[in-house]
Amino acid sequence: MAADGANQGLDRAASVLEAITRRGPSRVADIVTETGLSQSTVSRLLTALERLEYVVRDPDAGTYRLGLIFLAMAGSALNEQSVFRHARQPGQQLAAALGLGVNVAIRRGNELYYLCNFEGTLAPKNFTLMGQRSPLHSTALGKCLLAELSGPERRELLPDLEPFTVRTIVDHEALDDAVTAVDRSGYATEREELALGRSCVAAPIRDSGGLIVAAISISGPLSALDLSSRELEIAQRAIEVADSISTGMGYLGPRSSSQLPQRN
The missing domain is CATH 3.30.450.40 (GAF domain)
Known part of the structure; x- marks a missing residue:
């Protein structure tokens, strides 16, 4: 069960990153629409991805974009x-x-x-x-x-x-x-x-x-x-x-x- 949960978490995180890749800078609501995930799930995943520097938040626009870590x-x-x-x-x-x-x-x-x-x-x-x-x-x-x-x-x-x-x-x-x-x-x-x-x-x-x-x-x-x-x-x-x-x-x-x- 734990492995299934981890895989599901990875799939959801990947879907969030793919949504941002397709759309460019995106708000939480945009990603919810794109992925079909709940707002709470998207917000939680974005917080984790931001901590890992996979995404960067623009506080003025309220959008998220991919982090520079992807360049490496x-x-x-x-x-x-x-x-x-x-x-x-x-x-x-x-x-x-x-x-x-x-x-x-x-x-x-x-x-x-x-x-x-x-x-x-x-x-x-x-x-x-x-x-x-x-x-x-x-x-x-x-x-x-x-x-x-x-x-x-x-x-x-x-x-x-x-x-x-x-x-x-x-x-x-x-x-x-x-x-x-x-x-x-x-x-x-x-x-x-x-x-x-x-x-x-x-x-x-x-x-x-x-x-x-x-x-x-x-x-x-x-x-x-x-x-x-x-x-x-x-x-x-x-x-x-x-x-x-x-x-x-x-x-x-x-x-x-x-x-x-x-x-x-």
Whole structure:
């Protein structure tokens, strides 16, 4: 019983932290609405989390935000990620060279997680995408990550394709075509499928076994990317950097039939 109670307490504390992560600075009433927990439970958990420095209270606004202790945790978690270690510097250099945004993401379940987020002078942001999540079917990064799965696996993973704009892919046949294009051309595109006025080109990153484990994208406003005339140019840059990262992770490229093990 004691173990069950401890687990329940951890689950509730985690739900409070997740609510603040999603909403940003939040009042007790906001967290109650978000989590479904009682006000007394939320207040008690926030007091404990504040004592441990997991949350910080703004006495003037009466809101709670995540504590800086998570920066140290995030740094440690990222440094344990092989993709992050190999992609951070090339991604940063690419953003500086093009003046566009560069992002690196991995798949976790039915979402993508951003590991790296670099701003360019033509695509500034007042927030970081690092650690944020996005849908797979409406992003170029996600289409690259979905290329590792078969059609039936994609349908099982994403039974419903949520629309975010009028351009979002919402049927699996169209998604199959977009994902197949990754294998054919080596990259994926996204034009206003997640947010209006934004576009993106992404290329897959592979590990030593040749599996797609991440993807890197070049993104920004429609006018800055100008995919109508620059798609191939930008795609080539994304592919080159993705290949460089893959090589750093031990990927040697597809083997020819003569290099494959032969049956006796």
